[in-house]
Amino acid sequence: MRALRTAEFRVSAPVDHEAAKAFCVYHIHRRGNLSTAEGYIGVTSRSLGRRFRRHTVNTNPILADALRQHSDIDVRQLMVGSDDTCFEMEQLLRPADNIGWNLCTGGGIAPASSKGSVGQRTRQRISESGLGWKRSAENKQRLLSYRLGSKLSLEQRAAIVLRNTGSRRTEATKQLMAEKARSRPRTACPHCGKSVQNHLYIRFHGSNCKTIKKDKSC
């Protein structure tokens, strides 16, 4: 499996972002494992407690399984900011599908509706994760034997360590990415007047703008 490198962030003291009418990026993780490459990353405008309780009722099967299996689950705030900044951060932390306990790429693009049915990709993920069945001892032995005898040389190890160390983006690349991000098309919301990127517009503005949906709870 391809190892995806995601950004790591220092976390400041939690802020009551709900009171501040801001968004926050949160991380559901096992106690003691603060790696943002693992666990679940999400964005919410609600308090973490309330958002977390929603996860225990209605959530993706991978996260649901993790919540069932582990009793040492914590939720922490990674950052607080505007919807734009938070979703950009989510996208940075979840640049592709199937990282940690997330099924979908971050960035506020709502997953394809799958009311009453499980999507193809989710099915595959569930089947790959082996939920609901255990490998036989035989099967385990066989899987183990694939790795036996293929010891990595020191050079190979060093090469792997080197590959995974340090920044992979040059300043020029970062500049280019920032410029690109700034030049993405934006749409102005007729309800709140904000000008946002299209995926955020679809999810949070237009007919979904929070200025016209004050009493909807989710």
Ligand SMILES: [Zn+2]
């Ligand atoms: Zn709006």
